[in-house]
Amino acid sequence: xxxxxxxxxxxxxxxxxxxxxxxxxxxxxxxxxxxxxxxxxxxxxxxxxxxxxxxxxxxxxxxxxxxxxxxxxxxxxxxxxxxxxxxxxxxxxxxxxxxxxxxxxxxxxxxxxxxxxxxxxxxxxxxxxxxxxxxxxxxxxxxxxxxxxxxxxxxxxxxxxxxxxxxxxxxxxxxxxxxxxxxxxxxxxxxxxxxxxxxxxxxxxxxxxxxxxxxxxxxxxxxxxxxxxxxxxxxxxxxxxxxxxxxxxxxxxxxxxxxxxxxxxxxxxxxxxxxxxxxxxxxxxxxxxxxxxxxxxxxxxxxxxxxxxxxxxxxxxxxxxxxxxxxxxxxxxxxxxxxxxxxxxxxxxxxxxxxxxxxxxxxxxxxxxxxxxxxxxxxxxxxxxxxxxxxxxxxxxxxxxxxxxxxxxxxxxxxxxxxxxxxxxxxxxxxxxxxxxxxxxxxxxxxxxxxxxxxxxxxxxxxxxxxxxxxxxxxxxxxxxxxxxxxxxxxxxxxxxxxx
Amino acid sequence: xxxxxxxxxxxxxxxxxxxxxxxxxxxxxxxxxxxxxxxxxxxxxxxxxxxxxxxxxxxxxxxxxxxxxxxxxxxxxxxxxxxxxxxxxxxxxxxxxxxxxxxxxxxxxxxxxxxxxxxxxxxxxxxxxxxxxxxxxxxxxxxxxxxxx
Numbered sequence: 001x002x003x004x005x006x007x008x009x010x011x012x013x014x015x016x017x018x019x020x021x022x023x024x025x026x027x028x029x030x031x032x033x034x035x036x037x038x039x040x041x042x043x044x045x046x047x048x049x050x051x052x053x054x055x056x057x058x059x060x061x062x063x064x065x066x067x068x069x070x071x072x073x074x075x076x077x078x079x080x081x082x083x084x085x086x087x088x089x090x091x092x093x094x095x096x097x098x099x100x101x102x103x104x105x106x107x108x109x110x111x112x113x114x115x116x117x118x119x120x121x122x123x124x125x126x127x128x129x130x131x132x133x134x135x136x137x138x139x140x141x142x143x144x145x146x147x148x149x150x151x152x153x154x155x156x157x158x159x160x161x162x163x164x165x166x167x168x169x170x171x172x173x174x175x176x177x178x179x180x181x182x183x184x185x186x187x188x189x190x191x192x193x194x195x196x197x198x199x200x201x202x203x204x205x206x207x208x209x210x211x212x213x214x215x216x217x218x219x220x221x222x223x224x225x226x227x228x229x230x231x232x233x234x235x236x237x238x239x240x241x242x243x244x245x246x247x248x249x250x251x252x253x254x255x256x257x258x259x260x261x262x263x264x265x266x267x268x269x270x271x272x273x274x275x276x277x278x279x280x281x282x283x284x285x286x287x288x289x290x291x292x293x294x295x296x297x298x299x300x301x302x303x304x305x306x307x308x309x310x311x312x313x314x315x316x317x318x319x320x321x322x323x324x325x326x327x328x329x330x331x332x333x334x335x336x337x338x339x340x341x342x343x344x345x346x347x348x349x350x351x352x353x354x355x356x357x358x359x360x361x362x363x364x365x366x367x368x369x370x371x372x373x374x375x376x377x378x379x380x381x382x383x384x385x386x387x388x389x390x391x392x393x394x395x396x397x398x399x400x401x402x403x404x405x406x407x408x409x410x411x412x413x414x415x416x417x418x419x420x421x422x423x424x425x426x427x428x429x430x431x432x433x434x435x436x437x438x439x440x441x442x443x444x445x446x447x448x449x450x451x452x453x454x455x456x457x458x459x460x461x462x463x464x465x466x467x468x469x470x471x472x473x474x475x476x477x478x479x480x481x482x483x484x485x486x487x488x489x490x491x492x493x494x495x496x497x498x499x500x
Numbered sequence: 501x502x503x504x505x506x507x508x509x510x511x512x513x514x515x516x517x518x519x520x521x522x523x524x525x526x527x528x529x530x531x532x533x534x535x536x537x538x539x540x541x542x543x544x545x546x547x548x549x550x551x552x553x554x555x556x557x558x559x560x561x562x563x564x565x566x567x568x569x570x571x572x573x574x575x576x577x578x579x580x581x582x583x584x585x586x587x588x589x590x591x592x593x594x595x596x597x598x599x600x601x602x603x604x605x606x607x608x609x610x611x612x613x614x615x616x617x618x619x620x621x622x623x624x625x626x627x628x629x630x631x632x633x634x635x636x637x638x639x640x641x642x643x644x645x646x647x648x649x
Binding site: 014085165167168171172174175178181216219221223224389390391393394395397398399401402405406409411414415418421422451493 | 515532536539542543544546547550564573575576578579580583584586587590591595598599602603604607608609610611618621622626629633641642
């Protein structure tokens with residue numbers, strides 16, 4: 001199969017008027033939700049999932065991809081001007097970017113973030129286009145037992161690398177797995193955890209769960225610690241432009257950020273915190289003037305922003321090639337695929353090749369649109385921050401309720417949504433990460449399916465689970481991911497004791 | 501924390517209680533729920549030990565060591581009440597009324613002083629959403645008591 005020709009075909013179908021329209025709408029919405037603090041790309045896509053009931057798969061996926069990329073552009077604007085990271089990947093950007101803005105260099109910070117995101121996004125999408133089919137080709141040989149191992153690795157890394165507490169990550173995962181259990185068992189028809197409720201037999205719908213755990217959970221959490229919080233926007237002087245010196249200092253961090261971000265997106269390393277943080281420390285080490293770091297060094301914005309975008313593109317590789325999401329947003333996109341009865345995975349490039357290449361082509365188009373949309377219009381986006389917060393939350397919550405109800409026009413889904421909203425609130429209050437729950441809910445049933453398939457092939461012999469070389473490697477990785485945080489903690493403690 | 505252990509127990513009990521269907525399967529549909537129940541109970545026990553050793557929960561958005569302020573139960577209750585209003589009204593009064601009340605309730609909860617403006621704006625916003633969903637996206641929403649208008 002020739003990736004290049006397929007990509008050209010993809011461009012041809014992505015550039016139709018209606019698909020371009022959906023792409024434009026997606027970049028617009030993505031930037032919007034990125035700019036507004038508190039709404040991440042996962043929530044934005046989850047809120048828009050109801051449109052999958054009527055819009056064609058290509059158009060919807062193009063829009064979701066555009067939201068995915070757009071939210072990162074928008075997020076950097078908020079971190080720089082407001083010091084409030086809109087999503088986790090922008091935390092580092094806020095560090096240096098906000099300092100630059102305070103020094104009157106907001107324009108340069110915004111420009112290096114936007115252009116760096118563009119450069120990284122384009123390179124990473126190019127690598128995605130040429131590696132994903134190859135990985136998918138290899139993955140066809142992956143058996144059911146290997147899938148079990150692969151999913152367990154994804155569970156472990158996401159649960160133990162996200163957030164401060166490993167146990168809380170795993171508890172979040174377990175709660176997600178329980179939610180995935182509810183309903184009739186696919187193989188035997190046995191009702192599990194339904195407690196005689198007819199509506200529950202069909203299982204808990206993923207869409208209302210995702211929407212309410214983000215939207216309702218966040219609204220309730222903000223309400224519980226509500227004070228009249230004002231936003232302190234740093235005014236932006238001049239245009240979003242970079243001087244010749246800024247360019248000279250930015251281009252290398254962009255490329256290094258891309259090189260760090262992409263591979264860490266491909267392997268399930270628990271989202272965008274790790275690569276952005278790594279990129280920041282690399283730039284600090286390599287810089288000729290490290291004393292500038294912490295006071296507004298442009299390298300500290302350029303590198304992490306590029307890493308963030310490359311990471312997002314990298315996360316699409318396991319999603320498309322293996323059907324394995326490694327971040328909350330990727331998990332929501334997986335649900336979008338599933339509502340169209342399309343199962344991402346090794347056979348995706350064969351069964352839905354045209355659709356996937358259209359999607360990849362639209363990533364390039366979306367990325368370009370975003371650069372054009374963001375640099376000159378950054379002032380317009382900043383105005384958005386003046387929307388009163390009560391209206392913002394009211395709008396998000398009503399939309400979430402609408403989405404929960406409209407899915408099956410049933411009040412059972414609304415009940416589930418409210419209950420999950422309360423769970424989302426409790427998770428935030430007690431410092432539990434949410435991504436593991438979503439992965440557990442979505443991948444749990446899949447894991448059970450593959451687990452049984454493997455054991456059926458081996459006629460009940462559990463040894464089959466770690467018989468293949470690939471699964472042995474994967475279980476080694478799993479143990480590593482499980483124990484590395486513990487070992488580093490012990491090492492730190494030992495070192496501290498040695499000093500004391 | 502206790503509730504997590506309880507959840508594990510519930511899963512365990514429900515799984516143990518149900519009777520297996522007559523036909524034979526290589527892997528019983530009980531294996532998975534049992535594994536998850538044990539995992540959940542084990543983890544909550546571990547968490548309990550950790551909390552006793554001083555690893556208390558850090559609410560999102562705060563750093564370890566930041567003072568945890570008292571929760572604002574009034575705002576919280578108002579938001580929750582708005583959610584239940586939607587649940588109770590959606591099929592009885594229809595989408596426009598239910599969603600407008602939810603919208604208004606949340607603006608009130610988040611301390612919006614201009615009640616009239618919020619109510620008018622919210623109702624217009626919801627009505628626009630209703631018609632764009634039913635007419636352009638062909639998603640059916642209940643018209644409720646406003647049917648025919």
